[in-house]
Amino acid sequence: MSEILNLLKGSLGSEMIRGVARETGQPEDKTADVLQMAMPLLLGAMKKNASTPQGAEGLMKALSSKHDGSILDNLGGLFGGGIDQSVLNDGAGILGHVLGGRQPMVENALSQKSGIDASTIANILKIAAPIVMGYLGRQQSQANIADAGGMDALLGSLLGGQQSQGMDMFSALLDADGDGSIIDDVSDMVQGKKGGLGGLLGGLFGK
Template identity: 35%
Template sequence: MGILDTLLGSDNGDAIAQLAKQIGLSEEQARAVVKEVTPALTRGMQHNTKDETGVEGLITALRTGNHARYIENPSVLGTAENIDDGNSILGHIFGSKEVSRSVAEHASQETGVASSLIKKALPIIATMVMASLGKSLFGGTASASTNTEQTQPSSGILSSLLDSDRDGSIIDDVLGMAFKMAFR
């Protein structure tokens, strides 16, 4: 199961409802925005994990960031701490606000939701993606994801979770993202 499936699954209905409430959208609109921006976030993660150092950095962030709380306790979505954490994640994933703006503009065109609302949603969704990825890799609750005694997941597991087109390879996904960015 991929990150998008996990985020939109029935187990995360409360998180989607809280996102909708925080941004001022219907739950259907919030789902559409999550569905549209999550692949861009995972492709950014793929780009950042193209070498072992990037994979190790992401695994460390997942293990120590306590991101699972954003899914386990959706009432914290939209808080100042959540937004700050999400903006840090976006900065690391995309590298610049220009890319975040581009993602918001594209998602706006695809969903019909104002880009200003999507820009507000992006940091929240980024933390939800990290929470879902952490739970997928480490399972359990927020306390389990911060247990440093656990076995380190392999980059193969990480790659399969980030494989947006589910063909078993993240190379084409990263190349596709680079191609789209170059010819905008």
């Protein structure tokens, strides 16, 4: 199981799920399902971006300057009066950087799997992205990560260490067989047909 999903366990995760559900007007169970799929996906995208020294340096700079984990200390305040637009703007910026032009594909895939419309999925991702970055920033600080190799190893461990060599969750989800559809690739991975990712994704998408 991906370590990032530990964030959804306990009181902190319950607060996050309730807050996102209230903000987007979705049932808590469906919101939880989307977050369980989206959070490892976002980390996988970050791992892909950090696979070069320049990408890793950019990610570590963002973590040290803005996403140090403090967002996790007051989720009640984050959701209490409705999500501030600055948080949504921050989330949109993170998504644009880590997903790029494939963001609509990701949103549509999560929409088809969850039954929630893609525009709502987009909002859930905007809220989740700064929280995921905050979680990563806290883990980086606790592990005293200061170089690209350490960041790559940290991201791998948070994803559960179940990635097959040379392939990460992000690239696998985004059309692994090159046919223009990521939904069938997800289904194949759930059934264990795409190497080491099957075990990791089976619990997330195989519902």
